[in-house]
Amino acid sequence: QLQLQESGPGLVKPSETLSLTCTVSGVSVSRTSFYWGWIRQSPGKGLEWIGTIYYSGTTYYNPSLNSRVTISIDTSKNQFSLWLTSVTAADTAVFYCARRSQVAGRAFDYWGQGTLVTVSP
């Protein structure tokens, strides 16, 4: 059964780098039909797409975050990761990892449960 699980620190200090990993089980991240993405949701707010990666390492980032975001993929561990630099309180959010399916119109068809990251001194 396909599962995605976010992991990483729940508390990050301002100006530091947020780092999260998504561990995928039930499907290989190297499958050509899928891309892998990060989406966040600030408390009480809507969904914000952060970026997407393909197994080859090709990445697509939200221009509003582009200068601070890096997404990488480790096919040997079946994981992909997010780094967000120079965080502020505005980056406090629930972070979701998700699978983008080419079959399902490039929509995110499977999501992790989400992990709350709080930016605070």
Place this chain on the structure above:
Amino acid sequence: EIVLTQSPGTLSLSPGERATLSCRASQHVSSSFLAWYQQKPGQAPRLLVYGASRRATGIPDRFSGSGSGTDFTLTISRLEPEDFAVYYCQRDSSFFGQGTRLDIK
């Protein structure tokens, strides 16, 4: 950048009623890559519709999507108690609309 605007912001209806949610794009969006999601409190979003009109696996047929160009609609034909949630549209596997909250009247 193409912006998605959802309306209304909040929709208050009763179980059994029909819900019509709108997603309008500031420029043409390929219907092949327009998706709708449902999110309940404390849960991850769930894919309902992709390709503007194709139901995702396991989604009841009371949910239907339509539209093209700049105007897209998600319709719930007869609301069930579990349908009261927030709904988001998304374009091109990237940007989301701001959401429509569907409340019980």
